[in-house]
Amino acid sequence: MNLDDVAAPLDRFVHAHYGRSATVKGLAAMEAGHAGLTFGFRVVDRSDARALARLVLKLSPPGVRRAGNTDVFRQAPLLRALHEAGLPVPDVPWAGEDETWFGTPFVMMEWLDGMPFFVWQPDPSFDRSADAVTPLWLQCIDALGPLHRFDWQRHLPQWERPTALHEEITRWDRILAKAPDPAWVDAGLRVRDRLLADRPADPAPALVHGDYQPGNLLYDGGRMTGIIDWELASVGSPLLDVGWLMMLADRASWQPDWRPVCPLTPAAIAARYGVEPAVMAWWQALAGYRLGAIACLNVYLHRSGRRHDAVWERFALAIPLLFGRAAALLDDAVASRRSEVIR
Secondary structure (H helix, E strand, C coil): CCHHHHHHHHHHHHHHHHCCCEEEEEEEECCCCCCCCEEEEEEEECCCCEEEEEEEEEECCCCCCCCHHHCHHHHHHHHHHHHHCCCCCCCCCEEECCCCCCCCCEEEEECCCCEECCCCCCCCCCCCCHHHHHHHHHHHHHHHHHHHCCCHHHHCCCCCCCCCHHHHHHCCHHHHCCCCCHHHHHHHHHHHHHHHHHCCCCCCCEEECCCCCHHHEEEECCEEEEECCCCCCEEECCHHHHHHHHHHHCHHHCCCCCCCCCCCCHHHHHHHHCCCHHHHHHHHHHHHHHHHHHHHHHHHHHHHCCCCCCHHHHHHHHHHHHHHHHHHHHHHHHHHHHHHHHC
16 A cells, blocks of 8 residues: 555545545655655645644555454553553554545554654664763563553453464474575574474563564653554564563574664673573564564565565574574573582
């Protein structure tokens, strides 16, 4: 879908919900951070140029099975509950599960000021020095605790059942299988089997963002203003989000020319969150496996022409590193346990 596909139905929606004198201004695709079918716009009264609303429209991919990250509508009750609880997320004044307005389900959120810090290629407006970037990461880590303490059982009792760790690992089987390189599949499956064999006990479930990192937070003048992009949200282990941040910060998982801009070490991230770095190796390995599988799918979609996004060719070079680093972390964890037994 492009702007022409969205403009006409959006005009009809605005007229129906804001009045016949309302019009859409500044409709544009929101491309920062590779946000998919996401469009920003303003609603203005034509009679007096009065601003009525500033909104963001997110659409499900047309013609795609609505499940997981392609089920945009499932974000509506989640964001509304989080916003009501005072967490820094956009409110959702409008959402629809059917195809009446846009030919696909939609969520229409309030606009939050700020830009995402896309960690691989930050917008030029960001200062990339360690002094400027470190506070962005620290704010990101500090916002994770309140998110994980959100009482999902009280506020979202019917939203989603908790995902056990073995389900979290095996859910990526179908995604990994899309890899255009058989060597990626083989490497991923070896890590998958190790994760299953060595998995710890399931922690108490919490709300999990699923892709929690500065690229899915908004910053305005160095201040964090919102948490966005909830496509991979679930109820599961909160350490999934911590391991994800550690994986991004681990230089061994990335090529030098495609490495997240992060002045912190994985151990510093774990300590800031409040967990012992030594117990996080398995969780960081799981994060590397998850992103490796996601990259396999997106490289396939790009190369097949189904969803063009050349940035995934950069991730293609990182896939062997992500799987290799995950395997090394699991080896280290096993060796550490053996040394503990010997002592």
